[in-house]
Amino acid sequence: QDALQWLKSKPDEWLLFFDNADDPKMDLNNYFPQCTHGNILITSRNPGLCVYADSHSAISDMEEPDAVNLLLRSAAQDTTDHNKAIAADIVKVLCYLPLAIIQAGAFISQSGRLNGYLALYAKNKTLLLSQKPTQSHDNYAWTVYTTWQISFNQLSQRAKTFLQLCSFLHYHGISEDMFRNAASYKFGPSSPSKEELQMPLEVLSQFSDLSGNWDPLCFIYVTSEVRAYSLITSHSEQNLFSIHPLVHDWARSTVSEE
Known part of the structure; x- marks a missing residue:
């Protein structure tokens, strides 16, 4: 608090730098001087921190x-x-x-x-x-895989399962409709039995409300949690998600480990 008060009292141009501010559970606003002068620079994998920025830049893969x-x-x-x-x-x-x-x-x-x-x-x-x-x-x-594993360990079980399910889909073009349609699967005479599909149906039931209906808010919460660690990317204009190909391969390996 003393440091924040000191920065607040200094009318000069100062720079406060938050590097690798990746923990989505930390409220960075508690560490900002409450004033209208000075400059704050944040590097993070958490896209939710964009709310603090007048401008931001997403760092993509290299050319x-x-x-x-x-x-x-x-x-x-x-x-x-x-x-x-x-x-x-x-x-x-x-x-x-x-x-x-x-x-x-x-x-x-x-x-x-x-x-x-x-x-x-x-x-x-x-x-x-x-x-x-x-x-x-x-x-x-950290190494590449260690970075992702540390993030994965912070996820709720529901978010972990979602990421693992995504690792068995193509890494581009993942949509909520895929999960919604699977959750409402209708059994027919020639379809697999409920016993055969018990495990995936139990997983998908985590996205349903108490009445068994698809809960879009629950899906938003889960995908937002995974996005906060940059393990998936949202393409809001298309209402789709994607996973970096290396993350996609790594996420599938976590299934066998469990």
């Missing part, structure tokens, strides 16, 4: 040339045409995700296996995205 340069720089490899061609294939498989590219670069730097990385990745994806190399090019403490 291929930038991703190639990042990989080669992280891997301490020369920027020859040959290396660029190999790197282009690697960053494409990594879906141009910056953290995954940096992690791959650190591994290549230690192993010297730029040319053989894709073959290793194909057989050891989970291991390579879970382990942080000893020598790193940044101070970020």
